[in-house]
Amino acid sequence: MRRILNSIARCRDGVSAVEFAVIAPTFMIMLMGVLDIGHMIYGQSVLNGAVEAAARNASLETADTSAADAQVLNMVGSVLPNASINSTRKSYFDFADIGRAEPWNDEDGNGNCNDGEIYTDQNANGQWDADVGVAGNGGANDVVIYTVEATYEPVFRIPFMPESWETRTLSSSTVRKNQPFGAQADMSDEAASCD
Numbered sequence: 001m002r003r004i005l006n007s008i009a010r011c012r013d014g015v016s017a018v019e020f021a022v023i024a025p026t027f028m029i030m031l032m033g034v035l036d037i038g039h040m041i042y043g044q045s046v047l048n049g050a051v052e053a054a055a056r057n058a059s060l061e062t063a064d065t066s067a068a069d070a071q072v073l074n075m076v077g078s079v080l081p082n083a084s085i086n087s088t089r090k091s092y093f094d095f096a097d098i099g100r101a102e103p104w105n106d107e108d109g110n111g112n113c114n115d116g117e118i119y120t121d122q123n124a125n126g127q128w129d130a131d132v133g134v135a136g137n138g139g140a141n142d143v144v145i146y147t148v149e150a151t152y153e154p155v156f157r158i159p160f161m162p163e164s165w166e167t168r169t170l171s172s173s174t175v176r177k178n179q180p181f182g183a184q185a186d187m188s189d190e191a192a193s194c195d
Contacts, residue, residue, distance in 0.1 A: 029158060036156040043080045044170050047150055050075035051172040055146040058089075058137055061181035065089065065137050072148055080152035080170075087148045090131075091138025091178075093122075093187050098145065098175070101130045104194065113194035124188040132187075140182035147173040 053075070054068035069087050076083050092098050104119030106112075113119050113128035121127070123134050138144050151169045158165070 029160075032156050032158050036154055036158060039079075039155055040168060040170070043076070043150070043152070044172070046079045047072075047076050047148065047170050047172045051146060051148050051174050054148075055144070055174045055176045058146065059144070059176045059178045061140075061179055063137060063178075069148075072150075076150050080150060081155065083150045083152040085148050085150050087146065089135065089137050089144055089146050090133040091136055091142040091144045092133050093142065093184070095143050095175075095177075097132050098143065100132050102128055102132050104128060115194065117194045118191055119194055120188075121190050121192045122187040124190065126192070128192070128194050138178055139185055140178055141180045141184040142178050143175060144178060145173060145175050147171065 050072040054072045057063065057071065058065055058068040069085065072087070073083070073085050076085065102113075102119050102122050104113045104117050107117055108115060119128045122132050123129060125134070133145070149169055149171045151167055153167055154165075
């Protein structure tokens with residue numbers, strides 16, 4: 001019996017198959033992860049280029065924002081199959097206005113327009129805004145922030161990953177100034193009171 005056990009212990013037949021069986025799953029998961037990350041990076045690059053091109057086209061006088069969004073979806077769809085996009089545009093009078101609040105007299109110093117404080121309704125929407133931007137593509141000479149989110153299902157699915165990873169969302173933004181094809185509309189200087 002001892003001789004049989006010693007010969008089994010010295011036998012090297014099938015060692016490569018056992019080693020492959022141990023290493024292969026780890027290697028395959030790593031390979032799928034690398035391919036998935038590469039695909040995501042390539043998709044982000046295509047999305048960035050598509051958003052830049054669409055924003056450039058939408059800054060012209062004959063701009064068609066729905067055609068620009070369709071252009072982005074067409075370019076991204078070839079790389080990210082079954083992708084859906086969600087786009088937003090916010091226009092400003094000038095670059096310095098991006099992210100700026102409408103002016104108000106902050107009498108209580110709390111950083112919010114409230115308790116009857118007076119503000120200037122620069123975007124003429126009838127309320128105080130922490131961001132003076134207006135939704136949409138704006139008009140002549142306006143500055144527009146164009147943001148697109150693309151949601152897609154990964155081509156290379158990694159096994160044993162959480163369900164929340166079944167879809168990915170990539171985002172890209174760009175800032176463009178519309179062409180000066182007309183006179184730029186002035187900002188409102190109407191005063192109002194905060195609630």
